[in-house]
Amino acid sequence: MPVVLVAIDVPLSTLFDYLLGVDLVAEVGQRVLVPFGRKQVIGIVMELAESSELATERIKSVVQVLDGVPPLPAELLTLLRFCSDYYHYPLGMTVMSALPARLRAQEPIMIRQEINFGLTAAGRALDLATLPKRRVIQHRILQALHTNALSGIQIRTLSASAPANLKVMIEQGWVESTTIPPPAAAAHTFNVVHTPTAAQQQAIEAVTQTQGYRCFLLHGITGSGKTEVYVHLMNHALQQGKQVLLLVPEINLTPQLENYFRSRFPDAELVSLHSGMSDSERVGKWLRAQSGQARIVLGTRLAVFTPLPKLGLILVDEEHDSSFKQQDGLRYSARDVAISRANQRSVPIVLGSATPSLESYYNAQNGRYQLLKLTQRAAEQAQLPQVRCINTSNIPLQEGLSPAMLAALAERLQRKEQSLIFINRRGYAPVLMCTACGWLSGCPDCAGKLVLHLKDRRLRCHHCGHQERVPHACPSCGNTDLQPVGIGTQRVEEALQTHFPDARILRVDRDSTRNKGSWLKMRQQIQDDAVDILVGTQILAKGHDFPNLTLVGVLNPDGALYSADFRASEKLFAQLAQVAGRAGRADKPGEVLLQTAFPDHPIFRALRAHDYDAWAQVLLTEREQAGFPPYVFQVLLRAEGKQENEVYTFLKCAREAAVKLSNSVEVYGVVAATMAKRANHFRAQLLVQSATRKDLQQFLRAWRPLLEGLPAQKLRWSLDIDPLDF
Ligand code: ADP
Ligand code: ZN
Ligand code: ZN
Numbered sequence: 001m002p003v004v005l006v007a008i009d010v011p012l013s014t015l016f017d018y019l020l021g022v023d024l025v026a027e028v029g030q031r032v033l034v035p036f037g038r039k040q041v042i043g044i045v046m047e048l049a050e051s052s053e054l055a056t057e058r059i060k061s062v063v064q065v066l067d068g069v070p071p072l073p074a075e076l077l078t079l080l081r082f083c084s085d086y087y088h089y090p091l092g093m094t095v096m097s098a099l100p101a102r103l104r105a106q107e108p109i110m111i112r113q114e115i116n117f118g119l120t121a122a123g124r125a126l127d128l129a130t131l132p133k134r135r136v137i138q139h140r141i142l143q144a145l146h147t148n149a150l151s152g153i154q155i156r157t158l159s160a161s162a163p164a165n166l167k168v169m170i171e172q173g174w175v176e177s178t179t180i181p182p183p184a185a186a187a188h189t190f191n192v193v194h195t196p197t198a199a200q201q202q203a204i205e206a207v208t209q210t211q212g213y214r215c216f217l218l219h220g221i222t223g224s225g226k227t228e229v230y231v232h233l234m235n236h237a238l239q240q241g242k243q244v245l246l247l248v249p250e251i252n253l254t255p256q257l258e259n260y261f262r263s264r265f266p267d268a269e270l271v272s273l274h275s276g277m278s279d280s281e282r283v284g285k286w287l288r289a290q291s292g293q294a295r296i297v298l299g300t301r302l303a304v305f306t307p308l309p310k311l312g313l314i315l316v317d318e319e320h321d322s323s324f325k326q327q328d329g330l331r332y333s334a335r336d337v338a339i340s341r342a343n344q345r346s347v348p349i350v351l352g353s354a355t356p357s358l359e360s361y362y363n364a365q366n367g368r369y370q371l372l373k374l375t376q377r378a379a380e381q382a383q384l385p386q387v388r389c390i391n392t393s394n395i396p397l398q399e400g401l402s403p404a405m406l407a408a409l410a411e412r413l414q415r416k417e418q419s420l421i422f423i424n425r426r427g428y429a430p431v432l433m434c435t436a437c438g439w440l441s442g443c444p445d446c447a448g449k450l451v452l453h454l455k456d457r458r459l460r461c462h463h464c465g466h467q468e469r470v471p472h473a474c475p476s477c478g479n480t481d482l483q484p485v486g487i488g489t490q491r492v493e494e495a496l497q498t499h500f501p502d503a504r505i506l507r508v509d510r511d512s513t514r515n516k517g518s519w520l521k522m523r524q525q526i527q528d529d530a531v532d533i534l535v536g537t538q539i540l541a542k543g544h545d546f547p548n549l550t551l552v553g554v555l556n557p558d559g560a561l562y563s564a565d566f567r568a569s570e571k572l573f574a575q576l577a578q579v580a581g582r583a584g585r586a587d588k589p590g591e592v593l594l595q596t597a598f599p600d601h602p603i604f605r606a607l608r609a610h611d612y613d614a615w616a617q618v619l620l621t622e623r624e625q626a627g628f629p630p631y632v633f634q635v636l637l638r639a640e641g642k643q644e645n646e647v648y649t650f651l652k653c654a655r656e657a658a659v660k661l662s663n664s665v666e667v668y669g670v671v672a673a674t675m676a677k678r679a680n681h682f683r684a685q686l687l688v689q690s691a692t693r694k695d696l697q698q699f700l701r702a703w704r705p706l707l708e709g710l711p712a713q714k715l716r717w718s719l720d721i722d723p724l725d726f
Helices: 074-087 091-098 121-125 136-147 152-156 162-171 198-208 226-239 251-264 279-290 301-305 334-345 358-365 403-415 489-499 518-527 558-562 568-580 602-608 612-626 644-661 693-709
Strands: 003-008 016-019 031-036 039-049 064-066 116-119 175-178 214-220 243-247 270-273 296-299 311-317 348-353 370-374 386-391 418-422 431-434 451-453 458-460 467-469 482-485 505-508 533-536 549-554 591-596 633-641 666-678 681-690 715-721
Touching (some): 003 031, 003 091, 016 031, 039 091, 074 091, 074 301, 074 334, 074 715, 116 121, 116 136, 121 136, 136 152, 136 162, 152 162, 162 175, 198 214, 198 370, 214 358, 226 251, 226 311, 226 348, 243 334, 251 270, 296 301, 301 334, 311 334, 334 348, 358 370, 358 612, 386 602, 403 418, 403 549, 403 591, 431 451, 505 518, 549 568, 568 591, 568 602, 568 612, 591 602, 602 612, 633 693, 644 681, 644 693, 644 715, 681 693
Parallel strands (some): 214 348, 214 370, 243 311, 311 348, 418 533, 505 533, 549 591
Antiparallel strands (some): 003 016, 003 039, 031 039, 116 175, 431 482, 451 458, 458 467, 633 681, 633 715
8 A cells, every 4th residue: 555754743853654545645745634642643745655664554544635735845845854964853843843833733724815806897997087086096906907807915016005995996896806817927017226336236247147056145335235136136036937035034124125125026926924923824925935926035034944936046135144043943044044945946045244154254255155245335425434432441431321422422412313322231230239248130040140120120031031029138138239230221221311301212122122013113213203312232233224323322342252152253243333334324424433442352443444354354263273163063962951960961971972983073071051051951062063064964963863862851952053152
């Protein structure tokens, strides 16, 4: 009897054999309901076979083939097999974690039939001259429908108020829903806004002239018009009838980008995919992509697994951003998976950034990637901001603010221009201290400190979520004089309000933007010039255009310079270059003031000179000497558990096994994680690295089965390939 090999969401590397009854037909990629243990679960058919190697009586039968949606395409299954191999994560779990929740569930999937709209006889006979001119949208819809029927999505692209107008027109008897499908747009509209600059043109041509796979690194300073390059590349792919995948790091940025690309390609169907949408919304969009109808797919990292039968181009914006890396489960890098996918499909991929990751930069230097550079701002009047340092090593600060910073803010207030104060710590102060005995507010369950949130008088752990009331007296000695130490966004906001009582100050951090929609409202406020001073964290750093913002002040960036994480200073540069890019986007010149105790550090020198290359060179030299990525490839074995000794015993055994196994890898010692205890679990890790990916993978193939054999009942452990956080 025929057998199907099924991927199931269980932590085992194998596929599972099931008999396919005579009345059942299944294809590779199809969803099936199968018995597993005492339950019935959903799985994906990965292979078909004539027979099984298992004894027939040991094989169970497929209960049902779920054929409500088309099977997953073979190319996606190939990509998922690759991910499972490369990230050493069980195949079934890899496959399942890539799918929208609805496809993993047993409930039947109801896909809303796409309804199309066409003119009725009355609508066709209607004399447009008799319809008042001010009903602009109705004119537009009628005109569009005269040529052919349109889908709801296509009509929506005509105007935001198109649906409301459509309703009126249906009531009038001019328009009706129809089953006649709209013709697939052969040609599409492309709204040209700018003529590309010479540098943009060069970049566009380099990509469009490529046949097959090639990875490009588009290194362009902030405001150099990378987005415009993407738009032209998309146009090229769309014209050839292809689909485009655009990955972006921030869920916050997707609505904005979605509207922007819609305005440029008004009749190409665009879907966006991110974790903030409902399950049914997500599966609907996924299926639009799978059917080839959605031509542009815009999304955060999970969108890299969207089925795209006509894929012609992949774009990864802000490729250096660490949010492309998933930090649990299948710990994939969406950027790296996108590169594999482009390679597998023989299509070009463009990685864009103002501050490329060192990995990508290194690959561009050694010729694996082709470098495309945009060194000037695209809009003629826009200049790069002037960057200066304020040396804080010998001046008194008031609540973290230097006199020079306060003076610069006062100047902007007078000129009615906006300022942004950037500080990477939310809350009021990072810790509360007793002035008598030195007690510090620590989290009872973590190795971290409790952050003081004065607004609601609570101490909060930003690692595990533990919170408690601010004590009236020191829990250790009873002294009532407890002082906040260090500064956070709330404290800066308060200090600025005291200093500039008339200024309109807006704080933007995870606390103030927690409610849905609040960030959109804030953004509008900023754009409407209803804000004088913004105080915020990295939420503000990314991709927003605030034309009246002329001053960016950065408080206390120095922590990253002596961090244990070797990537901390790389990240700091990217963050500061990005936040600096917010200043002076339009016709007003911008200024950036950095408060630091180390103004001569190469990072600040490079920032002042807007010289990413100089800084990248410093880092590459350091990394080469230290033997760190991108010169080596790493895997981190993490373990955590309630019993500290069990965690360490496990890792020590893992280490011994590794040392015995191979001499083509370098095995470090077992160490505590940066956050040695979190939510009552002790955390430690073991780093292994190798000069080549191939050697590391070969080592992992031998090591993983040994790890699986180690006793670890009360532990959780995981392998992190190409780890970003330590
Ligand atoms: P980036 O993505 O590199 O930060 P953007 O694509 O957002 O840059 O472009 C920055 C600004 O320059 C935008 O306001 C955009 O409209 C403008 N711009 C882009 N390309 C051109 C061009 N070729 N000519 C004039 N202005 C341009
Ligand atoms: Zn005390
Ligand atoms: Zn905690």
